[in-house]
Structures are given as C-alpha cells and as structure tokens.
Amino acid sequence: MSCGEPHETDCSEVLGHLYEFLDREMPDSDCTKFEVHFEECSPCLEKYGLEQAVKKLVKRCCGQDDVPSDLRAKVMGRLDMIRSGQAVPDHDVAADG
Secondary structure, three states: OOOOOOOOOOHHHHHHOHHHHHOOOOOHHHHHHHHHHHHHOHHHHHHHHHHHHHHHHHHHHHOOOOOOHHHHHHHHHHHHHHHHOOOOOOOOHHHHO
C-alpha cells in the first residue's frame, strides 16, 4: 500500500509497526515519524483509521471480558513469532488447548 510518492519513512515500515503506533508502544520520535507519514500518505492514513476503528470496536464490545492467561500467552507468543519472522503454525491458536 502506498500513494506512489516517496516518503522519509517507508509505507512498509509504517504498516509493519502500525499496532505499536496505535498502542503507543514505540518511542515518541518514532510516533512523530509516523504522524508525519500519515499527513503525507492518504492510503496509510486510511489503513491507520480503519485499524483504530476496529481496535475501538473490539475494546467496546470485548473490553470487559477476562482473557484466560494461557490464551493470552499463546497469542503473545504467536505475535512474537510473527514479529521475529519465524514460521507460524497454520492451526488456530484456540485449537492448541
């Protein structure tokens, strides 16, 4: 996804770290780079807006539900695998239990 224009921060970097940006789990300097990118790149801004809306909807609908600690650990483990580029098993996280 890209608007076709060159940017200081590449679209793939922005989209690859979008959830870290949404969750404010990155340094302020990186957040600033992403904000500048969103001002320049409407496709990335649209993707950011969509993901932000989904996150708010999930929080509103499911924010009060307690997540079993073993499920949380499995999901976090899979996210770590994805972020590190490791192969992730094809089967569903919930099917492991």
